[in-house]
Amino acid sequence: MLTQAPQPLPSVSDVRRAAPHSGPTGRPGYWRRLLPLLALLACATRLPSFARPLWNPDEGYLAVQARMLAHGGALYESVVDRKPPFLPWLYEAVFALFGSQSLTPLKWCAVAAQLVTAVLLASTARRRWGDGAGRTAGVLYLLISVGLNPEDAQAATFEVFMLPWTAAAVWCADRRRWGWCGAAVAGAFLTKQTGAAVLIPVAWTLWRCGAPRAAVVRCAVGVTAPVLAAACATDPAGFLFWTVTGSGAYASFTGSELHVLVRGLVNAAILGVACAGILPPIVRVLRLARTGHGDLWLWLGSSGVAVLAGFHFFGHYYLQLTPPLALLGTAALQILPRERAVDALLVSACCCALFIGWGLLAPRPDLAHAQRVADAVRARTLPSEPVLIWGMHPETYWLADRPPATRFLTAGLLTNYSGGRDGPRVGERWAVPGTWHTFRTEFAARPPGLVVDDSRGGPYGVGRVGAVRRMLGSYEEVARVDGAVVYRRRG
Numbered sequence: 001m002l003t004q005a006p007q008p009l010p011s012v013s014d015v016r017r018a019a020p021h022s023g024p025t026g027r028p029g030y031w032r033r034l035l036p037l038l039a040l041l042a043c044a045t046r047l048p049s050f051a052r053p054l055w056n057p058d059e060g061y062l063a064v065q066a067r068m069l070a071h072g073g074a075l076y077e078s079v080v081d082r083k084p085p086f087l088p089w090l091y092e093a094v095f096a097l098f099g100s101q102s103l104t105p106l107k108w109c110a111v112a113a114q115l116v117t118a119v120l121l122a123s124t125a126r127r128r129w130g131d132g133a134g135r136t137a138g139v140l141y142l143l144i145s146v147g148l149n150p151e152d153a154q155a156a157t158f159e160v161f162m163l164p165w166t167a168a169a170v171w172c173a174d175r176r177r178w179g180w181c182g183a184a185v186a187g188a189f190l191t192k193q194t195g196a197a198v199l200i201p202v203a204w205t206l207w208r209c210g211a212p213r214a215a216v217v218r219c220a221v222g223v224t225a226p227v228l229a230a231a232c233a234t235d236p237a238g239f240l241f242w243t244v245t246g247s248g249a250y251a252s253f254t255g256s257e258l259h260v261l262v263r264g265l266v267n268a269a270i271l272g273v274a275c276a277g278i279l280p281p282i283v284r285v286l287r288l289a290r291t292g293h294g295d296l297w298l299w300l301g302s303s304g305v306a307v308l309a310g311f312h313f314f315g316h317y318y319l320q321l322t323p324p325l326a327l328l329g330t331a332a333l334q335i336l337p338r339e340r341a342v343d344a345l346l347v348s349a350c351c352c353a354l355f356i357g358w359g360l361l362a363p364r365p366d367l368a369h370a371q372r373v374a375d376a377v378r379a380r381t382l383p384s385e386p387v388l389i390w391g392m393h394p395e396t397y398w399l400a401d402r403p404p405a406t407r408f409l410t411a412g413l414l415t416n417y418s419g420g421r422d423g424p425r426v427g428e429r430w431a432v433p434g435t436w437h438t439f440r441t442e443f444a445a446r447p448p449g450l451v452v453d454d455s456r457g458g459p460y461g462v463g464r465v466g467a468v469r470r471m472l473g474s475y476e477e478v479a480r481v482d483g484a485v486v487y488r489r490r491g
Contacts, residue, residue, distance in 0.1 A: 034122065034135055041142045042115040045352060048146075048154050048359025049107045052367060053399070055155035057410070058316075059103060060370075060395020062157065064409055066091035067100055067398070073407075076238030080407050082247050085230055085239070086190040087158055100398075103156060110156040113164050118142050120167035121323055124174055125330045133330050139345065140278060141326035143352040145319070147274020148267065150359035152315030159319040162191040166198040167323050170299060173205040178215040182222020189223075190230055193243060194306035194320065199223070201299040208294065246432055247310075264313030271318045274355060277347030278329030281340070285332040293331055300324035312418065366393065369482050373452060374399035376481040380488065381450050388443075390468060391454025391484070392417070405448035406439055414439060415460040426459045428467060436467060443471055451475055453485040 054060055065079050069092045073079040079088070091106060098105040118138040126134025146153045165188035172181035181202055188195025206216060231239040272279065285293065303320040307313065333341040370393045377387055377400040386405035389396045394409040412418045416430035428436060451472060455461035462468050475487035 030126075030131060030134075034138065035119070037135075038118050038122070038138045038142065039115055041139060042111050042118065045142050045146045045356065046107070046111045046114060046154065048150055048356060049110065049156065050104065051360055052154075052364055054103055054367070054395055055364075056151045056157065056316075057393055057395055058157040059106075059155050060393065060398050061409055062087055062091045063095075063100065063103065063398040064394050064404060066095045068404070068407075070095060070100070071403075075234045076242050077235050078407050080238075080242055080413070081409075082242055082413075083158060083192060084190045084243050085234055086187070087161055087192075090161070101401075106156040110160045113161050114142065114145055116164040117145075117167045117323060120164065120171045121326055124167075124171050125327060127174060129331065129334050133334055136333060136341070136345070137326055137330040140329055140348060141323060143345075143348040144271075144274045144278070144326060145322050146352060146355045146359070147271050147322075148315045148318060148355075149270065150355070150362055151364070152267075153319065153355065154359050155316065157316060158192040159316050162188050162195040163319065163323055165191060166195055166299075166320070169198045169202055170295065170323075173202045173295070176209065176211070176215070178206070178211065178219040179222045182219040182224075183226060184222075185219075186223050186226035189227060194309055194317075197302040197306040197320070198299065200302040201295040204298050205295050260311060260313055267313060267315040267318055270315070271321065274351050275325055275329070275348075276351055277344040278325065278332070281332030281336060281344060282325070282328050284336075285328055293328070296324055296327050296331065300328065367395075369393075369484075370396045371399055372482045373454060373484050376479060376484075376486055377402055377450060377452060380478070380486070385449045386446060387450040387452065388448040389452045389454055390462065391452070391456075392458075392460075393454060396452070396454070405446060406442045408435055408439055411455065411460045411465075415465060417458065417460040428465060440467070440471075447474075447489060449489055451487040451489075453487070454483075456483040 049055065054063070061081065065073075065081065065088045068079045069075065069088060075085050075088060081088070090109070094105045094109065118141045121141050122134040122138030125137035165184050169181050169184035169188065172178070172184055185196060185199050185202060188198055202219070206219065300321065303324060306320050307317045329344070333344055336344075373389075373393075374396050377389075377396065381387055381400075381402055383401065385402065387397070387400070387402045388405040389409075390411055392410050392412060394404075397404050397409065408414055414431045414435050415426050415428065416432075417426045453462045453472075462472065472487055475489050477485055478488040479486040
């Protein structure tokens with residue numbers, strides 16, 4: 001029996017000659033038909049995000065930061081985190097418009113961010129491979145974008161808002177709009193540091209197209225100007241410290257290596273399930289592709305390096321892989337028979353439905369615990385009374401609607417505990433440099449009326465951190481709530 005020999009993947013120029021272009025010659029009404037579909041799909045895939053008040057501690061951290069900023073706090077001075085400023089500013093702005101009691105407006109912003117990412121990927125694919133590829137890329141991205149643990153995929157946090165910037169950088173590079181391309185790279189970095197990884201495919205495109213020196217300069221200015229402006233708008237030294245130089249102990253593989261490695265493999269496997277419909281075609285692209293996809297492979301590779309950065313392998317890190325995977329999957333499906341492409345989309349849709357169901361039905365024991373502790377704090381304090389939650393759940397401050405007694409919203413900044421790390425690099429000596437002096441000063445100047453030890457046997461517990469244990473000498477235990485110990489200041 002004769003079988004058809006596999007066809008090599010066509011180059012970009014081959015496909016452009018054979019497929020309609022997205023410019024004036026494209027089909028009229030293309031976006032009028034596609035945008036409602038993508039908008040509906042973006043809402044459907046983000047539906048579980050509205051089922052919980054919040055999904056993970058990052059959302060809680062950002063919510064508390066936004067409240068502190070609204071009450072006169074200064075970013076990287078009295079309000080600190082290891083992240084760039086864009087998302088705290090966004091939370092602050094949304095809270096100013098809609099109030100700070102609910103994250104629902106931020107969840108809608110996350111839907112919009114996913115929609116923008118899908119549209120940019122659809123536009124990029126349409127320009128390269130035609131109208132059908134544009135539809136495929138937009139739909140594929142939204143289907144695989146929720147393919148992780150719901151607390152990673154459904155939270156309105158850094159990666160979700162970083163991805164539109166990365167997609168915009170590739171979109172602008174594809175059209176040789178170098179100034180805007182650089183600005184998009186800066187936007188990605190100012191949302192999360194690893195967003196700067198998209199600069200690698202951008203630089204490759206610059207070199208590949210033989211861009212003149214003026215284009216390189218425009219791109220460089222586009223990258224540096226927003227970053228310098230953000231540094232000047234905050235505290236330049238604090239900006240540099242908290243976003244770049246102050247996290248040496250955090251970005252280390254030492255401590256709970258097996259635990260962290262297992263987490264990384266599990267999250268990779270979960271994303272692999274979500275991408276089951278497109279991974280086999282992508283493997284074929286890897287084997288047969290000759291030209292025209294170098295920037296996409298570099299985008300995927302640099303995103304993989306970004307996932308590895310810091311050696312924590314949290315599930316939400318893997319979201320950075322989804323845009324290049326969607327485009328590579330689309331490229332692969334262009335050379336397969338239509339039946340195979342339909343099958344790939346059907347498998348992706350079924351996997352997406354599985355993850356949506358997981359998000360709607362999965363219990364959230366950590367959230368229930370934080371709500372119980374927040375109820376206890378609210379019942380024992382006045383609205384303006386500062387409290388200290390010694391733990392890893394900053395959302396408790398937000399749920400209790402009480403101001404934190406310190407700028408350090410988790411014990412992680414003071415002990416280097418993060419994500420289950422319980423090895424030799426947890427303790428006071430591994431804290432972010434300078435934090436303990438500031439913490440003691442704040443504690444002495446404005447002692448919290450209530451302290452909650454929410455460590456629950458963790459390696460950062462009060463029994464292992466002498467400084468906190470000594471501070472509690474003037475406090476007495478008044479309650480225990482779901483494993484957390486509540487202390488009230490004597491007198």
